[in-house]
């Protein structure tokens with residue numbers, strides 16, 4: 001993986017400040033085609049801020065975001081989704097009173113209506129139902145499609161967030177703590193799902209659980225005070241003294 005990386009997503013010299021606080025400090029990073037790249041770092045290191053600049057929810061002060069070599073730095077978030085960049089939805093964006101499948105179908109509809117300016121009935125249209133079913137199958141929720149979101153377990157809601165991202169025909173997935181709030185068993189299930197997606201997508205994964213990061217990631221970037229201080233394969237990251245000091249709390 002490290003020898004021959006074909007860049008899929010690249011950020012170059014990204015900077016973002018909130019007043020006096022430098023949240024992203026000259027950050028550069030490459031996620032290769034089909035690579036699962038983990039982004040780790042202490043609380044407040046700027047991981048979510050970085051993801052938000054890649055997804056387009058936050059504009060960087062300077063620097064560049066490239067997708068397939070194309071400069072997308074100034075594209076609004078919905079246009080980035082159209083060109084293949086999907087951020088996993090947050091549970092707070094799910095519609096509780098609709099079924100799991102409806103939620104995915106509505107996301108497909110929202111995107112296609114932006115593209116074609118069409119209004120479709122998400123409950124009936126096979127062009128929306130089929131991709132929804134397919135995405136639910138990819139995250140192991142095929143038999144839960146008709147359940148209302150409100151009655152899904154927490155872990156299933158997180159699977160559903162991922163299904164929505166997958167339904168958007170993305171080639172790059174931005175996954176901000178997909179295991180957050182999950183129990184041990186649910187985490188293992190999510191880990192298996194991500195393992196199953198490996199190679200099919202370029203993935204940038206923010207995750208606090210180091211066992212999961214080391215098990216899943218092709219490469220890991222360590223972010224400290226908004227700056228990537230090291231990128232390497234899991235073994236290199238484990239052994240790197242500056243990483244141990246800065247992140248794993250060893251001196």
Ligand SMILES: Nc1ncnc2c1ncn2[C@@H]1O[C@H](COP(=O)(O)OP(=O)(O)OP(=O)(O)O)[C@@H](O)[C@H]1O
Pocket residue numbers: 018021023041042043044045046047048049050
């Ligand atoms: N909109 C904002 N306005 C002001 N400060 C912000 C804003 N968003 C984030 N910050 C600050 O920027 C820094 C980076 O925050 P961020 O949430 O990106 O870190 P993180 O690495 O994702 O943290 P965690 O691991 O705790 O989720 C923090 O000090 C945070 O308080």
